[in-house]
Amino acid sequence: MTDLRARAAAVRLLVLDVDGVLTDGGLYYDAQGRVTKRFDVQDGLGIKLAQQVGLDVAVITGLNHGAVESRIRELGIVEYHAGHLDKIPLMQGILDRLGLDWNQAAYLGDDWVDAGVLRRVGIPMAVPNARNVVRELAAWIASSSGGHGAVREAIEFLLDCRGELDSLWQKWSGE
Template sequence: MSRAEIVRRARAVELLVFDVDGVLTDGGLYYDENGQYAKRFDVQDGLGIKAAQAVGLHIGVITGLDSKAVANRVNELEIDEYVAGRVEKSTAFEALCERHGVAPYQAAYVGDDWVDIGPMRMAGLPMAVPNAQPEVLQVAAHVLSRPGGRGAVREAIRLVLFCKGCLDGELESWRKGMALAKAASRRLNR
């Protein structure tokens, strides 16, 4: 797909939907001696999600597993939509689009494995992490350079914000917010 076509599709995006294992996380399951498992999330991905929300984009997460760790992270980031325990993701993706009044061509979907192919085929901007399964890479309009759990979500969001012309403005908002926070801290510490 041409760069111009990717830009055109990214400009239309109003809803960003992410898989969890292999996209929001590195795909690893870390088990402790009691059989409980944990997941690792990238803090930069979280800030990217907050930036997307700040410009009015909706965020959705669809995952095949039902994990308390994921539910906690989704809740912490105030993500609009969380669908857990769904291996068949196409109907969940359609429902997310309907709930937000977004046509599938106005949605981006980032996946890595076979269960993501259905919604990726429906999305206007299907993206994949670089270590995705070969069949997923074939469906992707854009392959990210960062792996899952290591900045892929942030990269996808940056692409959409850049193409929509929002990236510089959002960065400036964060800079101003940090400057105000530092000034307030200095006043409190006097």
Template sequence: MRSIDHARESAAAVRLMGFDVDGVLTDGSLYFTPNGDEIKVFSSLDGHGLKMLQQAGIEVVIISGRSSRALELRAANLGIAELHMGVEDKRGCLDGILARRGLPRSAAGYMGDDVVDLPILRACGFSATPADGHAFVREHVGFVTSQPGGRGAVRETCDFLLAAQGRLDVMLQRYLD
């Protein structure tokens, strides 16, 4: 893991932030009904952090190796248009998104929790993992949250990004005015 100062520098340059789902936006548990429908549990705290990123002009994208109707509904609820599910090559997917926007990798961030996320995490300017992300991943990212996946880790990352860009205090102040 790099220094927190390096993580702040990298976070200050982020214009597009990507997130994995299972273990990041959720606690990683997989629930199935007897009919085979998948149920996911999302944190409203994390959801508000994603909305704050969008309000600050940081584009939010979701790149997940799995597909689910629950995720489609959650992304739509949050106004996230760039939803990529069933992706095997997450780094390639991100490169395509960046190319369409004319952004360098240094302007991108990604939050993942398992070793399959390392190629995309290492390609981005800013990388993060939840406190309960795989130990090997925690060694190779710029920012490790104090909160676990699905329980505030995404919000902590969003707040970190906004603070690094000097926007968090202004965004929070409006709730006090």
């Protein structure tokens, strides 16, 4: 675990999948056939906390839904790439724009489309409800399911390894 914590301390970018990670993976259709999504508010605050201390957050997702785009915009995530199943070239582009290498990135995924990126990043992460083969690729697995706090948990792990979690807590708690 010490080696994992040391590698996590070097992470400067967390990349997230959406369906099954930021959401519970469900597709909810209204009477007009529009898709809606459910997001966890604590995941959103976790993203804002990461941004406050300079941990970049990006999103690469295979599907393209307006509800997701609205939430991503609301969270201030600049690197948002929707409708892409081949995530490696997009990930490489993000790393190049930020001047980072693969070892400085973590990725939180849940399904086969995430496997290529998970094999390359410094900290491959999965949600507990991920496909078995994806969990096997992960160096770290959340205890919370996708769409139910897994993103917040991943962020808190990374910030703790970077030595930034306690100071954020002190700021928010007034200690």
